[in-house]
Amino acid sequence: MTDPARAGIPEDGRIPRYYRAKRQILALCKTLGEGVALPSERQLCTRLGVARATLRQAVLQLVVEGWVDSRQGSGSFVVGRRKIAQHLGTADGPGPDALTGRTWTTFERRRAGCELAQELRIHRNDSVIHLECVRGSGNEILAVESAFIPAKRFPGFNHAPVGNRSLHDELRTRFGVTFGGADQGTETAHVSPREADLLGTLPALPALVVHRTSWDALGEPFERVRTLYRGDRLTLVNRLGPVERRPEHEQAENRSSCS
């Protein structure tokens, strides 16, 4: 992809060792091609002339950025999969969901506390229901999601939705609550130990976190949701502006030289 900020080289031309190693391994990945194993740590250290800690720093960044898949005991591989595009939603609503798989892992009641109470416009001593699920596509687990809803608005809601069913479907069919709109914020955060367990990733892996407060058709807030997406596997996409992009020209010549 388009070289970031003059390929990362500082004005003084001095390049940290880990960064030089990272660029070299990335070039090697492109030569080797998808799914191919990288040389062993020892071989790479010798070849690139760096210490093991330096090599690990370089490889970890490539894992986080989705270029390398590193599995304990079986080495590192060039990633062949493209990142999955998850829609951030538009004025029409949440948009198509790339993560159709869902397994509910938690259903519990707790005291709202100050911050949730403000978002949901309830009292801080009111109960909220906390529902947690892991979400994915195919066999891959790609996100962990926690939703908090005011308990008094959903009487008789005593267990998580059955199977793959979404919370929005459940709230609409059982309680007549429909989605009217939401404010979202996207940030970076680290995968906590529990989230790493649920996702099957390294702890402390950088991730994309989306916080959302949704309201119903009358504009009344009914949920606060935190979704943590694997940063190495997802791109959050959105479209701007009133004009459609023109359909693509024939570019067979360029394409063949790029693949």
Next chain:
Amino acid sequence: MTDPARAGIPEDGRIPRYYRAKRQILALCKTLGEGVALPSERQLCTRLGVARATLRQAVLQLVVEGWVDSRQGSGSFVVGRRKIAQHLGTADGPGPDALTGRTWTTFERRRAGCELAQELRIHRNDSVIHLECVRGSGNEILAVESAFIPAKRFPGFNHAPVGNRSLHDELRTRFGVTFGGADQGTETAHVSPREADLLGTLPALPALVVHRTSWDALGEPFERVRTLYRGDRLTLVNRLGPVERRPEHEQAENRSSCS
């Protein structure tokens, strides 16, 4: 903020040392309050019973997540500033820009290459103009932005815009090109050494990267842009759905207990 995935504690209840230290320091930050200095590394290590490397891992995560500001030589401080909300844009266009400050750092011509050529629908041997700037708010530098535009479409464009002027303003007034729409993708990446220099941050700090391909009023692509935002300072926000949120109730009682 709403506790992530059961406060990060794995099912087996075993908590890594760095994560326990991170939670403890976060609690300490909330007690100390904004702008107050944290105890020294040595004091914190003794108090929490952890090694220095463990402590540094915990503090680095808190820096990245925007809770702690760590300055070389002068210790660590509880962050008082809220994160800045930058709009991701809507169907109406890019939305208000929170980063009004801009300093141009690069203007150069180069060969497009395959990936840029595909995005901009030009030949891979065509020239593109690469413009790089740092962007910020007040005295803070918060983002580094690289834009690539097809050279042949902008004849006589030989230097970066003057002063604080945006590229879109320049292209509209000098070449009559107006923004019609764009596709955006948001990902995580690491700050490269050059970007760290430009931003004044630690290298390898996780960041939010937004890639955008914009087209004009006829739907023809005219720029490919990569913006790297400091992950510890920005939230990328967007609004969903056709319904407005209802104006907030009086909540003086809750508010006073939360601050």
